[in-house]
Amino acid sequence: MALVLHSGSGNKNAFKALIAAEYTGVKVELVKNFEMGVSNKTPEFLKMNPLGKIPVLETPDGAVFESNAIARYVARLKDNNSLCGSSLIEYGHIEQWIDFSATEVDANIARWLYPRLGFGGPHVPVLEEFAITSLKRSLGALNTHLAANTYLVGHSVTLADIVMTCNLYLGFVRILTKSFTSEFPHVERYLWTMAQKERVNAMIEDQEPFEGEELLDAKCFK
């Protein structure tokens, strides 16, 4: 029986679980006819996630929210797969990079991008500056790690790579121009390598690096 993932299509947080499912052979289906702002405000939905946010995974044993938690659950539905590492320390490192991608990559990209899109708070230049500085620091650390590692952990794709790729991908297609990312060549190489992998590629479709940062003038979205 397929698991149902409640989300709109094209949501990078939903991709995490969907890509993990491709690797583990678990059947996860996107819910049909999802309408953002409507489907996630119904009493039934709020019973699954009182916060009303997506994605939410519906399983026979109950619902799970928080995209990284959903991805972990899907990854573990199949025992002994390569996504979860083969030792305790590998597990520790996978968790480390999953959290890093959330607190250091995703959070800073969001702080930069969302105000320019008109949500997530007002656009405040000095805070945007901080977000960009933070992001550079984080991508610098990631770049250092990837200079000596093809994958985040071990020698093959793990859940850490899936989560990191989805978070980076959002940044690359929405706001990180080539001139920005060229400072982090190993991160670039990593992202494009991951994005070409069949199971990842099938999900996210070919995306070009973002060209027109200037277009994201906050004023346009008022």
Add this chain to the structure above:
Amino acid sequence: MALVLHSGSGNKNAFKALIAAEYTGVKVELTKNFEMGVSNKTPEFLKMNPLGKIPVLETPDGAVFESNAIARYVARLKDNNSLCGSSLIEYAHIEQWIDFSATEVDANIGRWLYPRLGFVPHVPVHEEHAIASLKRSLGALNTHLASNTYLVGHSVTLADIVMTCNLYFGFVRILTKSFTSEFPHVERYLWTMVNQPNFKKVIGEVKQAESVPPVQKKAAAPKEPKAKEVKKEAPKEAPKPKVEAPEEEEAPKPKPKNALDLLPPSKMILDEWKRLYSNTKTNFREIAIKGFWDMYDPEGYSLWFCNYKYNDENTVSFVTMNKVGGFLQRMDLCRKYAFGKMLVIGSTPPFKVKGLWLFRGQDIPKFVMDEVYDMELYEWTKVDLSDEAQKERVNAMIEDQEPFEGEELLDAKCFNVRMSGKCHANDLHTIGPRFSFHPLPRAAINPQLPTPANPLSDLYSAGVFAAAADLVSRLLSI
């Protein structure tokens, strides 16, 4: 062999792993003699965590960073313990609440608290947003805890450990009783958890905050140990204010010669103009304006009008004025080469922000365009002095003429006028009793005193004015 946890003491992120260790019987020791800002910058440390953040767990098999990952690792060191759930769905729910506590609780508490501690600029409208987000998250948590004693299952799991550490931090630093009373189940949950023996052993006594901390000015050198130790790898952690940059660089680089110093000497001495401007109290037009044109050197200097591009955003007066104040603060790096007046025009919103700037050289200095991001928010036009109307506009802006182009002036700020040897950024000129932000709040003089609950004082103590007592007395004497 004990595992070593690199962190200062009292760090709520370190608590997560330490409490988990109490439950699983794993030996985890805090590293000795940890010095924030020093121990985590050594090459050895950076090999463990290239980001240089704490906590970091050192194990025989390698180092682990990110506090939640460390806690998970410690929890799994012992097989089949109750912290990790007894089924796959319980595991998923534990992960769900751990992530929720990071993205929804910790992140929003951080966005509210850290600007007030001075790690990030304090922006009131942003703080409002953080508080609204936090309330939404705590509301959802409250709903869940209304019918659950623990987050998952019927006993303490890793989710409770992580959530409690994040909540506890909020409770003791910024969430007062009046705030949390809206979420009674969250309150009940927090107090139950911190009184569990394994929690109490690590955290100790917990005393809820009695008030929201006042807004601190941006810490000049935030080596303050307490504040640093609670700084975690939270999404909203300040990437350190520019003032702190020296300790992060390898070695202080010699200050490069400014391109403007290499220009041929000019007969105009900027400081003389600034002196004339500040000292002229009466007959301003005859003395100061005339004096300006007498000393002005069109080859050595240039005049520019600027016009804020997004004036329709300026709907709240003090927010608009704060914006201009921030711009002038950031212009401080060119104080030796520039003089400026910024006017906030209009009696009703949206207010228009326009300015006049005098720069050394024929162009707006490149280093200003590069370093001050506000520059691109304004349209810049060079003043054509052969046009009498433009010349008169220059005069009007220097003397804060009212009405200005038919409208009232809400505010006029002068960039950096030297007065009796002291440097005053953002010297505020009052143009009449109409000004609503008299008097200067106490916080600007002594940041340690709690500020009265006045939204204006919050803004101004966040750094619009230099906190100089003589500035206060000068203003009150105008």
